[in-house]
Amino acid sequence: MSATSEIPPATVGRLPGYWRVMRDLVDAGANIVSSTELAEAAGVNSAQLRRDLSYLGSYGTRGVGYDVAVLSERIGHHLGGGRRWPVVIVGAGNIGRALARHHADDEHFRVVGLFDADPALVGSLVGGVIVSAMSDLEAIVASTGAALAIVAVPGTEAQSVCDLLAAAGVTSILNFAPITVVPAEGVNVRGVDLTQELQILAFHAARRRSASENGPGI
Amino acid sequence: MSATSEIPPATVGRLPGYWRVMRDLVDAGANIVSSTELAEAAGVNSAQLRRDLSYLGSYGTRGVGYDVAVLSERIGHHLGGGRRWPVVIVGAGNIGRALARHHADDEHFRVVGLFDADPALVGSLVGGVIVSAMSDLEAIVASTGAALAIVAVPGTEAQSVCDLLAAAGVTSILNFAPITVVPAEGVNVRGVDLTQELQILAFHAARRRSASENGPGI
Numbered sequence: 001m002s003a004t005s006e007i008p009p010a011t012v013g014r015l016p017g018y019w020r021v022m023r024d025l026v027d028a029g030a031n032i033v034s035s036t037e038l039a040e041a042a043g044v045n046s047a048q049l050r051r052d053l054s055y056l057g058s059y060g061t062r063g064v065g066y067d068v069a070v071l072s073e074r075i076g077h078h079l080g081g082g083r084r085w086p087v088v089i090v091g092a093g094n095i096g097r098a099l100a101r102h103h104a105d106d107e108h109f110r111v112v113g114l115f116d117a118d119p120a121l122v123g124s125l126v127g128g129v130i131v132s133a134m135s136d137l138e139a140i141v142a143s144t145g146a147a148l149a150i151v152a153v154p155g156t157e158a159q160s161v162c163d164l165l166a167a168a169g170v171t172s173i174l175n176f177a178p179i180t181v182v183p184a185e186g187v188n189v190r191g192v193d194l195t196q197e198l199q200i201l202a203f204h205a206a207r208r209r210s211a212s213e214n215g216p217g218i
Numbered sequence: 219m220s221a222t223s224e225i226p227p228a229t230v231g232r233l234p235g236y237w238r239v240m241r242d243l244v245d246a247g248a249n250i251v252s253s254t255e256l257a258e259a260a261g262v263n264s265a266q267l268r269r270d271l272s273y274l275g276s277y278g279t280r281g282v283g284y285d286v287a288v289l290s291e292r293i294g295h296h297l298g299g300g301r302r303w304p305v306v307i308v309g310a311g312n313i314g315r316a317l318a319r320h321h322a323d324d325e326h327f328r329v330v331g332l333f334d335a336d337p338a339l340v341g342s343l344v345g346g347v348i349v350s351a352m353s354d355l356e357a358i359v360a361s362t363g364a365a366l367a368i369v370a371v372p373g374t375e376a377q378s379v380c381d382l383l384a385a386a387g388v389t390s391i392l393n394f395a396p397i398t399v400v401p402a403e404g405v406n407v408r409g410v411d412l413t414q415e416l417q418i419l420a421f422h423a424a425r426r427r428s429a430s431e432n433g434p435g436i
Binding site: 013019020043078080087095097098099106171172180190192193194197199204205 | 231233235238260261296303305312315317321324326365389391396398404406408411414416418419420421424
């Protein structure tokens with residue numbers, strides 16, 4: 001195994017941001033970027049950036065910076081760039097349908113299956129993909145080789161759907177259901193809980209409101 | 219100002235998860251919960267949980283645990299519970315429309331405006347909300363008192379939309395556009411980048427694929 005297995009999760013979480021900045025630099029025709037410039041564009045401090053990139057074996061050249069083409073290629077390689085990853089989406093409700101349409105033209109991901117338990121939705125076309133029955137999930141994951149899945153089902157269904165995906169061979173899941181899923185052995189699950197995101201916004205708004213009602217603090 | 223201003227951002231990020239568990243306990247008729255039980259249900263370790271709750275002034279009773287009703291109310295208070303927060307959504311594309319429908323029946327949030335720059339979308343009805351022109355944004359934010367906004371526009375438009383929202387009086391923004399927005403003074407911006415989330419999944423899948431191709435590591 002490569003040094004990849006040593007990359008801390010927080011660093012992994014920042015790699016897509018670095019990659020976005022690097023691709024912009026490639027598009028702009030830049031050859032060299034300093035750690036200060038790159039850190040600023042990515043919204044991190046430059047010590048953090050240098051430490052993160054050192055996990056990829058990229059140290060740059062002191063007083064010069066990083067070779068844009070080399071670094072972009074290296075980050076992209078770690079993020080699975082260079083191929084278009086087949087993805088399945090389970091749940092053809094508002095969020096699942098939006099994601100199917102959103103990623104319809106994505107250069108890095110290709111929606112190869114969209115599934116729903118509701119027979120009324122099966123057979124309908126969303127973003128160029130026909131909604132399939134849950135009973136077809138295992139066969140479609142096998143035939144497409146999809147290792148990635150998006151789960152956009154009610155909280156009560158999320159655990160059993162994730163178990164089903166794991167059994168079918170999916171190894172990475174993005175879960176939009178409002179529950180914490182217990183991942184099967186060897187499966188990565190990331191959660192995006194939209195209501196929780198709004199609650200965090202409300203925390204800040206409530207704090208600001210309370211501060212303005214009570215006057216300035218001491 | 220209350221002790222609220224001292225709560226670290228990472229703790230704030232975990233409060234919605236604690237609140238969800240607490241409301242489930244309230245619904246189940248529980249009176250007391252131990253820190254171990256609560257930590258397990260929320261997917262954190264119990265030392266972390268106790269530290270997080272101590273920021274809210276909740277220490278529980280040694281050997282007994284936390285009073286479910288009191289703790290639930292306290293966490294909910296910090297997250298702006300007890301009122302239904304008006305939210306505006308800018309961008310009536312796939313993601314913006316899905317969020318408008320998704321939050322149509324939310325008990326904590328109410329979508330009071332949905333905006334788009336495309337005249338062809340203005341006037342259409344989405345999740346019970348009529349799409350408005352961008353030129354109506356300031357007036358609608360003012361009349362509804364919306365402090366929260368969701369931005370679901372292309373990356374090229376996100377900064378100017380966030381600036382417009384801040385000028386209209388919005389103080390908390392959830393940004394789905396694939397760029398890092400520089401927030402105006404006094405405005406909180408959280409980002410959810412769906413493509414980056416998928417790239418992080420692809421990182422893990424690529425690592426697994428590479429490990430299985432190269433055989434076990436040493």
